[in-house]
Amino acid sequence: MIYPSRRAVIVMAAGAPVALLAGVLTPAGWLAGPVWIAGLMLMVALDALMAGSRAGLQLNEPEPVRAAVGRPGLAGLTIRFTSSGRAPRQVEAALSGEGRLGLDHVPRHAEVVENSVALAFPFTPTRRGAASLDELWVRWRGPMGLAWKQKVFSLNLPAPVLTDLQWVRDEAVRLFARDAEFGTKTQLEIGEGSEFQALRDYQPGMDRRAIDWKQSARHSALMAKEFRTERNHNVIMALDCGRAACEPVGGMPRIDRFIHAGLLLSYACLRGGDRAGLFAFDSRPRVSTGALGGVDAFRTLQAVAGRIDYSAHETNYTLALATLSGQLKRRSLIVVFTDFTDPTAAELMLEALSPMLKRHLALFVVLRDDELESLAAAAPETAEDVARAVVAGTLLRERETVLGRLRRMGAHIVDAPADRVGPEVVNAYLDLKRRDLL
Template identity: 50%
Template sequence: MRVYPTRLAIGFAAAGALPALAAALAAPRLWSAAAAWVLLTAGLMLADLLLAAPPSRLRLTARPPVALGLSRPADLPIELAFEGPGPRSAEVAVGVNERLAADPPRQRVRLEGGRAAATVRLDPVRRGEGRIEGLWARWRGPLGLVWLQRTEADPRPIPITPDIQRVKDQAFQLFSRDALFGLRAQMETGEGGDFHALTDFQTGMDLRAIDWKQSGRHNKLVAREFRTERNHHVIVAIDSGRLMSAPAPRGSRLDQAIDAGLLLAFASLKLGDRVGLFAFDAHPRVSSGVVAGAQAFPLIQRLAAAIDYSSEETNFTLGLTTLAGRLDRRALVVVFTDFADPTSAELMIENVGRLMKTHLVLFVVFRDEELEALAEAEPVEPDDVSRAVIAAGLSRQREIVIGRLQRLGARLVDAPSRAGTDDLGLALIDAYLDVKRRDLI
């Protein structure tokens, strides 16, 4: 609760101050007139306070969204309800942290029967955890001399993730069970399938699915149906260190990795696999354990929103060793990372090699757009030649590292330069489905 004077009260006090001062200067024995004016003003303000609806009788509530996706604003409904008579109008204000923008930040509402509703649009500015740091409502007394204010705070974070609705729409359109494996049950075949049942052979079915022995017994063509093998463990491991957090025109590599990782997690959960999220920089930051079922996706979504940008160098030894220690069975580990120098690349290769002794590693490599641009740029000045030679040398070092990872047996998804997040997500899903078809996990 907070009480303070309005502009009217301040103007009223100032209006009487000058005449009272002039009277006191002209006739010192009338100095008490100034004190009387101050007491009159204070008395009117006290009367206004006693006549006004007290803040204790106000119920101020807001219903923030469970989560927000970037570029998808959401409404924040606010309700004011007085127990008993209330003021005619009130002002409502919302304070948010730097990851959100509130529009409008302050507005006036009219109350009817002591109740009013307001709506504020929350616009996510940056991925992370948004917070409503304060919710204020204030109203004047019947004389208009004092403001009475009620403040509420909601400590619950609002996860701000990549555009989740777009991820879900894309997954439903392109990566639903029918889109991934075909409309017919016999299309769910491959080295990762289990025999499910027999069915009459129909035109368009794979001839290899025909069971000739059963066909001879039934005097008609009979085909085998297969059920796709499920319950694999898929771990999305994201490097959140300095190189991944560097800003870029399409968003940082970290944002692209989280977007593609969420798409993979959503498709994997829909296909019956178990999914875990792990993030690390100099230390492990996020570890979800494996979860199953499409209903577990909001948990992955909230944890992904908690992966913050970091200025620390990535410790591959600590991060990947910690991850390996938390896996109790063979899993598909999808690693999103980047490297800049041979030393960090050597440490990364060493620890990935240890991880591959037990698990299948799918490595997502981000190309360096600046290096490619410098290496491909037409030289105009002598310095341009030097830059191109150095950039070409660094690019060759990256190719050497990629070659070593492939020789170790890691499967690579090479994120093309200037490709969008959708392209990366499609390439990642294709690699994941190829792993399932070949039963490599």
Template identity: 50%
Template sequence: TIVPARRGTAEVGKLWLRWKGPLGLAWRQIQKQSAQSVAVIPNISAVRSPTIQMFLKDSLFGLLARKFRGEGSEFEALAEYRPGMDRRSIDWKGSARHSKLLAKEYDTERNNQIVFALDCGSSMCEPIDGLPRIDRAVSAALLTAYISLKAGDRSSLFSFAAKPELSTPFLSGSRNFFRLQQEAATIDYRHQESNYTLALSTLQGRLRRRSLIIIFTDFTDPTAAELMLEAAGRLIDKHLVLFVVLEDRELTELITKSPESAEDVARAVTAQNLLDQKKLVVTKLKHMGIDVIEGAHQDIGTRLINGYLNIKRRGQL
């Protein structure tokens, strides 16, 4: 049994083959060179969780062509109000004309474009509970991509560091989720400073219609954060942008730990300054009208799904 130590593409350089003779008294062993590679896909065990499966029971679509009515933004028709319907959907003017309560029905939006932009630079290579931040981000992105494919939207992966790395075409249908898994395995760890200006401008040039861009990154350098804010400001003119930030448990532990020496005090002050810088960047993003999702790595996938569903429910795309 082989247990991979990290996500990525594993190269199989050599193969050792051994088999026993017919009597089981001896064996023969040979060695051969190999040029094969194996994709070590990210952990997607959360996709099989009972919570996700319960949600998917209402997200499966059949083969019959029909309209999907729900909490969308495109008006479909007026229907007689029935107990259990949202009272906010009541059309009071139409009800006054027909002398009975009428409610508005909407078409559920489908075929929206969702881009998962993953920063694989040096700041995302730092570990959280034994795994790099980028691995935690990839798992959350794939979990949300699975939901979006089931909901009828189109998903794409985009990764960048000093330059854009991976850009997959938009895929639709849950049958293409395996392809996203394979592509996510190729996202490498880059010990480079992230170039937000080049990456986000390249992404903007590739998009031909309004899309939801979910950016997984971390704010460590104030100068890079300012460049990121400037690049994100150009994106929101046409697209809907959502930032996902993982909580840094190590910094929190350094701040809350009782100091025993001068070095502990210096570490706590430095950690507090880093957290203050991150909070400042998050505040600036929110003032620009960009939603930011923060949380621990074990909760970020669920929070991202809720954020995605709220965006669809409000009809922002």
């Protein structure tokens, strides 16, 4: 496609009053208008001929696009002018793709270096799933800047949006970097917990409650019991993937933040010798792996987490918790990732939770809604601000009421900002393990 540039339109508009004045002053001056238009069109055509050839513009083989939900990325494409004609000094390009990719639609300007142009388009995916890059628009101006030349490339390049495993790896390295020091892992496993490990001579500074008086009398010396951290506990991540969990918070759906935090907790559990499992539910159970252990367990959990889809169904806590409780054959830590938006659903959840707490330990993970808190705390200036603040305050109070009832029932709560939920959940798990509650 070839079309005039803004400069050509401005030049034509600037010559119109002059041609009109010439036609008014002299009878032959009426020819000035057509001559001016024809001359300018000729200049535009000449400028287009002097620009790079559209047929000579080629797209190199694009590299696969790696996209992870919530993580900024770049889609890199390279084009080149292969004809012997004169290549432009600069091109303007735009890229289109599916909405879940979160492409930045601002046109990118790039310099032509040795007849080649490297283009980079930033994106921040907002949802997981199959996506693609559709079309690439490239245009450039002639030497005089009077004509645009444009070419469209049909890409149809797959760009699936996956779980952000890089975030999980980075957080795991940050949280457990201290274990790389010599001897730290042994010190963390031995000396804490309630499982008997061995007898050793009592040393000043040791807990006096660890002294075994019978063995001390037999050996005629103070002997103390040494304990180690218990292993092989069952930790089940129950992920609510219902309608409310698919709404965004902090620019990412809640369920994706739940998946990231659940995978990070799974890594911590498997690394500590415990067993981990995933259980996803909305109106009915969708995914259930059971408690897994071993070398390939985390890889299996990654694959299963990638199959958790977004849902438009309301969450059925009664069916989900009853099904999960029936699948577990031994006492387990059940980490429920959910949110409370409907008081009726929350009441049903509390009723279903009561029998489960008689056998299992529950840890509820909820995300703070910064937008809702800001609406409740904002200074009211109009009647609409007052209405929004009242509604937001009511929702927050209902949420606190549910959390308070959960605490009184014996459940543990993690109420964390969206960007800190992963580390907070791991810290809560380690705290429960240190207190021998598992």
